[in-house]
Amino acid sequence: MYEIKERVRYSEVGGSQHITITALVNYLQDCSTFHSADIGLTLDRLNELHKAWLLSYWDIYVERMPKLYETITVGTSPHAFRGVLGHRNFWIKDATGKYILKANSIWFCYDTERLRPVKIDDEMLSSFGALEDVLKLPAGDRKVQEPEEMIETPAIKIEPHHIDTNHHVNNAQYLQIADDVLSAVTEGKESFTSGRIRAEYRKAAVLGDIMIPMYGKSPDGGIVVSLRSETGDVFCNIEFL
Numbered sequence: 001m002y003e004i005k006e007r008v009r010y011s012e013v014g015g016s017q018h019i020t021i022t023a024l025v026n027y028l029q030d031c032s033t034f035h036s037a038d039i040g041l042t043l044d045r046l047n048e049l050h051k052a053w054l055l056s057y058w059d060i061y062v063e064r065m066p067k068l069y070e071t072i073t074v075g076t077s078p079h080a081f082r083g084v085l086g087h088r089n090f091w092i093k094d095a096t097g098k099y100i101l102k103a104n105s106i107w108f109c110y111d112t113e114r115l116r117p118v119k120i121d122d123e124m125l126s127s128f129g130a131l132e133d134v135l136k137l138p139a140g141d142r143k144v145q146e147p148e149e150m151i152e153t154p155a156i157k158i159e160p161h162h163i164d165t166n167h168h169v170n171n172a173q174y175l176q177i178a179d180d181v182l183s184a185v186t187e188g189k190e191s192f193t194s195g196r197i198r199a200e201y202r203k204a205a206v207l208g209d210i211m212i213p214m215y216g217k218s219p220d221g222g223i224v225v226s227l228r229s230e231t232g233d234v235f236c237n238i239e240f241l
Contacts, residue, residue: 001134002035003075008066018065021179021192025058025172028090028103031074039127043165050113051124053086055171057142058199060090060103065193071095079133081125084108084117089135104137144200144237146226147216153181155230158209168204169235175199178225178238181213195222196241205235 012023036042036053046052066072073093080087085108092101111118156177164170178199179192205211210230218224222241228234 001075001077001132002031002038003073004031004034006072006074008068008070008072010068013068017068018193019067020176021197022172022176024062024065024092024101025060025175027072027074027092028076028105029170029172031076031090032088035076036127039129041124041127047112049121049123050111051118052110052112052166053107054110054166054168054204055105055201056085056108057106057201058103058171058175058197059105059137059140060101060197060199061137062192062194062197063100066092066094066100072100073097075134077132077134078128079131081120081128081131084119086120089133089137091135102135102137104135106142140198142200144198144224144239145218146214146234146237147218147224150214150216150224150226151185153184153213153215156211156213158205158207158211160207162205163207166204168206169209171199171201174201174205174227174236175238177211177213177227178236178240181215181225182223182240185215192240196239198239198241200237202234202236203229205229209235211235 008019012019014020075091078088088105090103091099094100108117109120162169162173212228214226218239222239225238227236
């Protein structure tokens with residue numbers, strides 16, 4: 001288990017004074033980055049090993065979005081490694097210790113020289129020590145299915161601010177783009193504030209790519225936003241419930 005204390009900053013909130021999706025997910029991935037660095041797996045060390053952790057799936061349960069000035073505790077705990085995949089819990093607690101977010105995630109170990117997923121090696125495994133499934137969230141279907149009927153929205157060009165150290169669109173940026181679509185199609189009346197977000201990452205978008213967002217109703221009554229390439233390949237499917 002690894003935790004950090006934070007305070008919600010003005011630069012992280014929108015017009016409602018609640019944190020944006022980008023900032024929310026940034027807290028989670030920053031926590032795991034600090035955790036890895038503190039056990040010796042810094043970005044520089046991973047570069048020496050020609051390895052990177054890339055996200056495959058988010059399953060995020062949000063009771064409410066943290067608000068400006070609020071003190072929160074962000075935590076993470078890896079709980080399983082199998083082959084190329086690593087499973088990691090995340091959480092956010094309020095000042096009283098109550099959970100306001102719980103999440104599970106699936107990552108894969110990527111060889112940056114051979115450009116393919118590779119089995120997690122002993123150095124990376126042993127660095128994390130004992131594993132614990134802190135949250136015990138239910139295991140669900142990792143695939144986010146596209147609705148049969150979907151509506152296309154205006155295309156987006158991938159700009160430098162979308163890109164992270166892996167030279168791909170950062171995982172939080174996909175969620176923000178999808179939330180912007182949700183807000184736009186409801187004329188600003190609706191954006192994600194609580195519930196569940198599932199995101200399945202299929203193909204990395206890079207600088208200069210054209211991304212075409214499409215949306216439709218999911219069988220569970222939510223909204224699915226599918227972010228696609230000009231040729232129809234899916235970069236990421238996001239379901240808001």
